[in-house]
Amino acid sequence: AQSVSQHNHHVILSEAASLELGCNYSYGGTVNLFWYVQYPGQHLQLLLKYFSGDPLVKGIKGFEAEFIKSKFSFNLRKPSVQWSDTAEYFCAVNPYGQNFVFGPGTRLSVLP
Amino acid sequence: DTGVSQNPRHKITKRGQNVTFRCDPISEHNRLYWYRQTLGQGPEFLTYFQNEAQLEKSRLLSDRFSAERPKGSFSTLEIQRTEQGDSAMYLCASSLRETGTGDYGYTFGSGTRLTVV
Numbered sequence: 001a002q003s004v005s006q007h008n009h010h011v012i013l014s015e016a017a018s019l020e021l022g023c024n025y026s027y028g029g030t031v032n033l034f035w036y037v038q039y040p041g042q043h044l045q046l047l048l049k050y051f052s053g054d055p056l057v058k059g060i061k062g063f064e065a066e067f068i069k070s071k072f073s074f075n076l077r078k079p080s081v082q083w084s085d086t087a088e089y090f091c092a093v094n095p096y097g098q099n100f101v102f103g104p105g106t107r108l109s110v111l112p
Numbered sequence: 113d114t115g116v117s118q119n120p121r122h123k124i125t126k127r128g129q130n131v132t133f134r135c136d137p138i139s140e141h142n143r144l145y146w147y148r149q150t151l152g153q154g155p156e157f158l159t160y161f162q163n164e165a166q167l168e169k170s171r172l173l174s175d176r177f178s179a180e181r182p183k184g185s186f187s188t189l190e191i192q193r194t195e196q197g198d199s200a201m202y203l204c205a206s207s208l209r210e211t212g213t214g215d216y217g218y219t220f221g222s223g224t225r226l227t228v229v
Contacts, residue, residue: 100157
């Protein structure tokens with residue numbers, strides 16, 4: 001079945017540590033890719049998106065993601081996390097002609 | 113606020129009652145989506161509209177669920193004869209989809225949290 005998977009359910013880091021959250025999808029055709037963040041008690045917000053072109057995409061708040069087509073992956077990275085990055089992160093895939101499919105989410109806890 | 117607006121924010125209802133939620137999308141967006149999110153899960157697609165036409169419904173959407181977007185603007189999601197398993201956050205999102213380009217990304221509302229007791 002077509003799906004989106006996220007490697008980690010819960011990640012715990014100290015401030016200033018580097019972050020990488022994995023996302024893999026199983027759609028074979030053209031896709032648009034997104035990362036959303038949900039801070040505690042808030043709604044989902046778009047962090048970054050990839051449509052085409054440079055596979056390294058920069059988003060808000062210092063986040064970036066790299067699309068590796070051969071690996072069907074779109075991993076999210078940040079060189080140095082802050083306590084305020086504590087949130088749930090969702091990878092989403094939009095196959096052409098279809099609706100968004102979200103991954104199960106990764107909860108990030110950043111310790112001060 | 114020019115974002116996606118959802119009302120009410122919270123709804124507590126007794127099992128068997130009907131509930132209705134409202135979503136006001138971003139005005140220039142032509143697509144409106146309903147998703148459901150339970151604790152520890154990503155949003156699950158329920159249904160979507162392009163303008164006033166309901167183009168797709170998930171198998172998750174039983175016959176107790178109905179959604180409308182009568183004038184291509186706001187939308188309502190009604191759940192009849194609620195069950196405890198309907199307890200979840202119901203999310204609305206809107207987007208601008210252009211032919212040949214795909215979707216530019218959803219803008220989500222804050223959601224309506226439904227608790228069925």
